[in-house]
Amino acid sequence: MDRRSLSTAARLALVALVPLATACSDGGGDDEGTTSGATASSTTTGSTAGTTASSETDPTATSATAGTSASTTTASTTTASTTGPTTTDTSASTTEPTTTTEPTTTTEPTTTTDPSSTTDTTTGGDDGTLCASQSEGLFFPPDAWFYQDATKMQVTGDSQAITQWMMGASPPNGWGTGNMRIDFSIAMVDAAQGTPKRSYMIEQDYYYVPDCDLAPVPVPEGGFVEDYPQDPVDPNMPFSGYECSGFGDGADCHIIVVSRSEGRLYEIYHSTIDGGDDFYGGCLALWDTSTTPTNDGRGQQCTSADAAGFPIAPLLFTADEVMAGEINHAIRFILPNSMIRAKKYVAPATHGTNTSGPMSSIPYGGHMRLRADYPIQNLKPAAQVVAKAMQKYGIFMADGGNIALTAASDATGCAKWEDVDLGPQDLSMLKATDFEVIDHGATMDVTYDCTRMQIIE
DSSP: OBOSOOOSOOOOOOOOOOOOOOBOOOOOOTTOOOBOOOOOOOOSSOBOOOOOOOBOOOTTSOOOOSOOOOOEEOOSOOOOOOOOOBOOBTTBOOBOOOOOBOOOOOSSOOOOSOTTOOOOOOOOOOOOOOSSSGGGSOSSOTTSGGGSOOTTOOBOTTHHHHHHHHHHHSTTTTBTTBSOOEEEEEOEEEOOTTOOEEOOEEEGGGOOTTTSBOOOEEOOTTOOOSOSSOOOOOTTSTTGGGOOTTGGGTOOOOEEEEETTTTEEEEEEEEEEOTTOOEEEEEEEEEETTSOOOTTTTOTTOOOSSTTSOOSGGGOBOHHHHHHTOOOSOEEEEEOGGGEEEEEEOTTOOOOOSOOBOTTSEEETOEEEEOTTSOGGGSOHHHHHHHHHHHHTOEEEEEESSOOEEEEOSSSSSSOHHHHTOOTTTTTTOOGGGEEEEOOOOOEEOOOOOOOOOOOO
16 A cells, blocks of 8 residues: 655664564555555754655566665664655656644653663563454444444535545545455554563665654564565574565555553554564554544644554454454555545544545545445345444544555464455445545645654654
8 A cells, every 4th residue: 555655755874773662553555555654854953844655566567666765774863854754656656745843742652761772671560362353352442433433424415526536536436446446455463571672774765854663663573564565584594484575666564563561553654574683674653552642633734654643453354353253443554555535634534645536535634434224134244344344433544555445464373264254356436526524624735844743753
């Protein structure tokens, strides 16, 4: 997917992460298809245009080339780049503006530890179940926006105009590849109590200040990065599942780690642990899962591991949930940059990228709900479970790319997709006009003027 404009800008010589803590989520992957995103640059005292975009690649196509990996550093200081972020989607590619504002404290916790310290630590707590699924319990408090019943929410005045425009922009059914497809490449990994934490070397082209955090990340053995295919882990190389095959070509390569014992969600955009056990990564977004995310997220104009500034994990549906017969949250969806309203986002999104869609297209953060009168009984049983969630909670426009819906990989889950009988095309009959667009207020202009304190441990 196209989660941030991976731009050539902002190559800050930022260092290896220092200890930090938050919850985990997000990814991009094999079924999605374009690359785009914006990077943010900053000085040591201010922030510049920061935007994130993911690049999803279709397994039947060549890998995305939205930015090759940049040089890495493990220093403890930050330097500034004044080049603005860019977008490299097939639909649009222009240079993004930069800004310089003083970073201030946001709702996320910060520490005053020396960022040059990279000592690995372990965390306390108790993780009772390890299926990396919200069927075991919600990742965030139940009043978070992605858990809210949307069946009675008001529809926007231009809802019909938006869905009809989608149909014409990408026939026959109005989604990125014409039909609604499901991607299964984003892996979520549970970190048990005491999982060792690791610092990583920053890929400067994918790191944005002050949007991204700095901290060591718990990396469980036997986990996986977002990739296609996801090969079995070599027992002699327990971290081999974290090696992303498209890393050098700019693929999203999300690593998402849920640490229930810490009450944190760690989501890294563009990351890999290579065959030599070297850990590289781009933007780390840390989320405190003990608190309810607000419409300000990690800060207005601030990106995350998802271009809309969302946490990814709570918006991914899993085979475990489908097997249980209920998905208790909204789902993320993506569209090509050319189908997303130009340089706009709406709450609960906090960020957008260099998109190029008309005013009749949906903005970043746009919330769609499957119509209550849609005949879901015509779908296969597993697809009905997903459709019911789209009727009750809806879907949120989270990133740029081609494959509309993102389910979690079953590589680390307890249930398998083949067990529940759900495949990439099982929702392909759903049309954009089968949905309504929910009103979340006025849109915001994308400025990349992110102001926040990075979490460093």
